[in-house]
Amino acid sequence: MELAYSFDERPLWQRLNLADWLFAALLVVAAGVTYYRYGAYMDVYEQGILAGSTVGLIALGWFWKAWRLFLPLAGAIALLAIQLYQGDLARGQSAFWLRFVLSSQSAIMWMCTLFFLATAVYWMGLLTRSALLGRMGSGLTWSAAVLGFAGMLTRWYESYLIGSDIGHIPVSNLYEVFVLFCLITALMYLYYEAKFAARQMGAFVLLVISAAVGFILWYTFDRQAHEIQPLIPALQSWWMKIHVPANFVGYGSFSIAAMLGIAQLLVRYGWLKDKLPSAEMLDEVMYKAIAVGFLFFTIATILGAMWAADAWGGYWSWDPKETWALIVWLNYAAWLHVRLVKGWRGTPLAWWAVIGVFVTSFAFLGVNMFLSGLHSYGTL
């Protein structure tokens, strides 16, 4: 992900092809229609976010070509689902396609299944050194991501069918952000997989996604956490729309880094050595993941502080969630320093990345489960 230095020195606009422009045009039209239909319900910040995300998504498509196919596909599936609903939530249980494939819960359950399958296939591919199985693993991961993303978009729509005052973007509770985590981690992984042409990494990265999927299933079947709940006042803010996804790019990257750290340690200790890519390459991808994660986590923490200033009256209250975000951040800052300034490489950093993900998961989950604070919305 070197932004500034690429061998092709032609200016950006010369490097773009027809498909790039078509993609951009599609997104601009989609944003235009959205604005035309819903602009009246948005405040100025939300309009800003709409414009910003349109630009951002176009940029992402130009930077990562696979995105140009992924996004329209997921969008089309969601539109199909919306079409089938005909404005009536009950059709989710009666219309065949909604009931079994396209309603948000069905799509998300398909996503879960496909992620499990992908994990198994990646592992078989790794152990048998089969390129074909590796490709199948990628295909399954892509399909899971498409359905998951479409499911989230559909869920967004469904929330408005429940009640116009209840509708909101699905990044507001633990269930929704877990799906988001799976999606972001999978997509980032798919990017690295293509860039480094190393499908063997999938076996490891998909393990952490599978763990998250396991949580989603437990949360759904045992706790009914998938039900759409209205937003409590503290969450009714446009900050949520950017703070939460930015955080999850961070969490996703740190998880990828930890799993690659494990792979790297295995190679360094001589296990699966003949089946996995070289330790140096795993090291490099691990570093890149942490670098991206650190940037986004920094941004997310800053956004969180700005939101806190609006919602709670202070940009920093040493609330447990904030404090743990700081701890995570300090941890990776130290990691980056010893790597870049002290020149550490290999085993110790790989171990550190693995431990880092435990710190991160505590910040993500442990704080919600064990510590109370403003993030559990105790005051209002």
Next chain:
Amino acid sequence: MKKPSRHASFSYSLYELLSSMRFAIGLLTIIAIASVIGTVLKQNEPYPNYAFEFGQFWFVAFDWLGLYDVYHSAWFLTILAFLVISTSLCILRNGPGFIKDMKAFREKATDSSLAAMQHSEEFEAANASPEQLQGYLAAKGFRLRQHRRDDGTLVLAAKKGAANKLGYFFAHIAMVVICLGGLLDGNLPLKLGELFGRVVPETRDLPQSQIPEQSRLSTRNLSFRGNVTVAENKSADVVFINSGNGYLVQELPFIVTLKKFHVDYYSNGMPKLFASDIVVTDKATGKETPATVKVNHPLIVDGVAIYQASFGDGGSPLNFKAWNLASPEMAPAKIEGVSLSSQPLRANGKAYQLEFGEFRQFNIENMERSKAEGAKSLTERMHDAREVKRDKNLKNVGPSITFKLRDEQGQAREYHHYMSPIEQDGASYLIAGMRKTVAEPFQYLRLPLDDDLKIDTFMRLRAALKNPALYDEIARRSTAKAMQGSAISPAMRQQFEESVKWILARFGEGGFSALEQFLDQRVPADKRQAVAQTYIKILQGAVVDVMAVANERAGAKPLTQDGRHYRFLLDSLVAASSLNDYGVPVFLQLDGFTQVQASGLQMTRSPGKTLVYLGSLMLVIGIVLMFYIREVRLWIRLGNGRVRLAMTSNRHNRDLDEDFRRHRDAIQQLVRGA
């Protein structure tokens, strides 16, 4: 990092240490660990809670270590200060070198150093043209400088991505800026004032106007964060700041008046909106600013931001019916009170202090009594998993009030009374909770309501149950009924009557537990079960007659005889029995209210915020520059028919190998093709 050739004095080694990487990492680690403590140990709780939790010794020890407010303790702030110093020194130390580096092209690099670089190659080139190579490098975005050595060879020194080093400055200066902003808002002057005893937190619960000068902060105070609760149609011109085991009073430059507080609910009972309509009146100019503050939508006046932080009862006038439990035949008295205040109360010749807690107009409860989740079948779970909407049976069960009744010895019981009829399993009740200590959960009584949804019938029944003068009549009727149904023989008549009277007397005195006590003391264990059954049966038969007699006496309509009303009577027995443990001789039935709400407002002045945001922006820019701009240097040395190409970067990765190969191929083509 090379050592300057200055000899190592003490101050230099100190500088060396403070600006070193390991010192910085050490500080980061300590901050992380200290932060963990602050999240595990709940911060800023009332001090008695800590003393209760840890015992006296640890309570004092932890207090001394400042663990109840880690992030404002002197040692934590000191570490932060060291981090600022360390980072500043690091910038001072690396800065000059980095700046020189950013400017330098290193065109004087020697042949041997070029050859020693990891990416370096030499090849034949008979007719290399410097102009062409310069053109190539410029096209690739390099800036370059040439140098002709004394021996006639030409060195083209090129570089790009100098902004990477700029990133170091951005990110690290950002840290200093953020910490300074934080220290400013951490209110260092106030902390120092407290340290030297100029400012003393108040620990007593005084009216605001009586709080002494040493605990008050003037409006000139640079930064603060405090809270105040304002009831509807009341005003506040100060906020309270928690400080250790006390609080400080911060004067505001304006007066805030709460006009109205709003809560809205979603259809499923979850809160949807908390908002306060306020008017802010400037003390100096008298200018009034009306506004509505909501969660996520603060109001900023005079550099002070006003936030919606919490809400509650603001002291609502209430009406009660006081039922004298000791003289049950008396009609209820009328009592008035105001929530959140206390007043004396005399009941049955004893003096009590009636301390009202919070009045709540809405109580949203989950009425769902569906199957336990664990009992669901797989198919049901699959079905549930598909639906994003499930209708929860949330219901507003109406107003409630909590209060304590404290006797002359200072002992208090706490009560939680609802006002509206609450339906349970098809019958309506008045619900009242009682507990002896705050640590216990409330035990709830269900007083059954009559056809008019009043407790009067129940109270009448209870009065009759406790009135021995009626027992003869009741026993006579019960016995007659029993004989009619041939449940007893005429010979047993006398004995049965006595039993009924005896059971009524026992029950009237002490409820079911009195009967149980008797059984435990007088009846052999193996017979208890059977005797108890008999007693209950007799009681359940007699209660119908108790009701009938009571109604006749009061001139009230007789109770319809059906299952629903029989259940009313059985429920009444249970309720009458439980009322014996109620603890005080008066039952306060909430009968009316005028709601007055209060809004908790948080007000802050944080001049450091701008610095923190500026620092944050710099931090992001800095990180982007450091990570995503690669500093690359490239040298081409031309002379004696040969070309040497060398390349370095501050980040080594596989892209660099690839780039080197491509540059080399392109340049080889250039120098050969020409």
